[in-house]
Amino acid sequence: MRRSAPVVPDxxxxxxxxxxxxxxxxxxxxxxxxxxxxxxxDEPMRTEFEFELPRGFVDENGAVHRHGAMRLATxxxxxxxxxxxxxxxxxxxxxxxxxxxxxxxxxxxxxxxDGVVENMFASDLAFLQDFYRQINAEGHTRxxxxxxxxxxxxxxxxxxxxLGES
Numbered sequence: 001m002r003r004s005a006p007v008v009p010d011x012x013x014x015x016x017x018x019x020x021x022x023x024x025x026x027x028x029x030x031x032x033x034x035x036x037x038x039x040x041x042d043e044p045m046r047t048e049f050e051f052e053l054p055r056g057f058v059d060e061n062g063a064v065h066r067h068g069a070m071r072l073a074t075x076x077x078x079x080x081x082x083x084x085x086x087x088x089x090x091x092x093x094x095x096x097x098x099x100x101x102x103x104x105x106x107x108x109x110x111x112x113x114d115g116v117v118e119n120m121f122a123s124d125l126a127f128l129q130d131f132y133r134q135i136n137a138e139g140h141t142r143x144x145x146x147x148x149x150x151x152x153x154x155x156x157x158x159x160x161x162x163l164g165e166s
Contacts, residue, residue, distance in 0.1 A: 047072045048104060049135045053124045057106060057116060065107025070099075070128070073136050077101045099128050 048071045056066035081087050081097035100114030109116065117125070146153050 049131075051128070051131050053106075053120075054127050055121045055124050057109075057120050057124065059109065063107070065109055068106035068112070069104045070102050070131060070135065071104050073098070073102050073132070095125070095129055095132075099125075099132065102132065103128070 048069050050067070050069050053066045053068070056064040058064055077098060081094050081101070084093075084097050087094045087097055096117045097114045099117045100112065103112040103117070106112045106116065117128075120128075144153055144155050
């Protein structure tokens with residue numbers, strides 16, 4: 001769905017938006033500012049992230065592949081594996097299929113797919129699951145909370161126990 005630009009009530013047709021003084025402080029506010037909006041980022045959005053596996057994937061020739069890249073997941077990436085028969089029969093297999101979709105490269109392998117992921121060492125699989133959670137939660141899955149009983153502040157990990165369960 002395409003949305004049109006916001007309408008500025010006191011702007012003339014065709015005029016560019018300008019900064020107007022804030023009625024409460026008198027300071028100039030950015031055009032089209034919304035409550036709670038974060039800072040405007042001028043840099044392009046980063047969609048691919050490099051990683052290095054702790055052990056490395058060993059291919060059929062004995063070559064070890066450790067350096068790779070993973071892209072951000074889309075809704076489709078998380079939905080399509082749910083239709084896979086292997087995932088329906090064995091729900092923990094979801095992470096294998098999902099990682100096979102989002103890992104864009106690994107060493108010199110021509111292609112990364114779920115067959116590659118299912119033959120990785122368990123420590124590398126755990127690393128990739130954590131990495132997936134981090135990059136898809138804007139770098140972290142931790143939040144500071146306060147205990148309602150003792151008012152002690154501490155951090156909790158909001159990440160789910162498996163991929164797709166955050």
